[in-house]
Amino acid sequence: MKEVVEIGRNPFAGPSLPDLMGEVARGDQQAFASVYDAVAGPVLGIVRRVLRDQAQSEEVAQEVLVEVWRTAARYRRDRGSVMNWVLTLAHQRAVDRVRSVEASAARETKAALLDRTPEFDEVTEQVEARLEREQVRRCLRTLTELQRESVTLAYYRGLTYREVAELLALPLGTVKTRLRDGLIRLRDCLGVTA
Template identity: 55%
Template sequence: MLDLMTAESNFDATSTAPPTKEELLSRVAQGDQAAFGELYDQVAPRVLGLVKRLLIDHAQSEEVTQEIFLEIWQTATRYEAGRGGASTWIMTMAHRRAVDRIRSSQAGRDRDTKIGIRDLAVAYDHVAETVEVRIEHERVEKAMSRLTQLQRQAVSLAYYGGYSHSEVADMLHIPLGTVKTRLRDGLIRLRDELGVTS
């Protein structure tokens, strides 16, 4: 009888373990709204933190975060566990959306400056914008490939993964100062590769 009770308590302990993000994402892909809610609760603060760090503006950050979760709901079937963790997939999506919003805002300001007035009736060339974004993405990828592996790792974790410098140091088991040095050197090299002037 005691063995049966022990077995039951062990079963309860294992059955109440929270599902992983990968499991939740798999259930979201099947249309499970409860799993989506649980996934949202687990990752929303980190997603909002990354987006806000890039956009600064809180209202825009909340709006972009909503767009990200809508995209997660709509594209969860595209997630492939063999190609990386759910957190990485989500944070990459979040980073891309935030950068798209920055580019879109900058492109809008540039157009307004060239025209001299804001004219909302003027047709917007989506094809040209898509091509520009793709070319810029390729330029960044090419520049990232020219970083050392250590610099690329640190930059990817901090800016694409949304991790703080301290978290990157813990993950890589290196001193915080080393992380900061790799990030500084990596960003300087990226700036030079992309021809960005400060």
């Protein structure tokens, strides 16, 4: 039977934290009370550094200590000290709380912005869309036949430049040039600034 003595620890003071964690894993409430006494202060300290709010820090520290009780069997002595394991849990839980609070604030902000969005006027939208379509049709009529065909095939039928070139039996470079020139003329006709 090997006895592990922690540095700076009185060997007559009782079981070590790893030994106590083994007992906690078996449901020993007295062992948990000893672990609690040893880690509660550092847990609250690390959580408070992350959250900076006393009430939330106390709540998260309590959650961490409950998690230590519930998951004590997951502690592995060969992977590090009890204190590091518990403080890692505490830090993760505090960071999760920060993320949760930020996400909640973002949702509330988004909801507030949606509340201020003006009501949708369907008739106005339909009239504006019809006017825009008519303006686009008028501007398309100002293009050369090759420009109009190229733009229509590429942007209204969704063909690639290569497919447009094959369909029109033209070199790819010619189609690209006609598309570029046609789009420039459309932009100018529609009054869109570059």
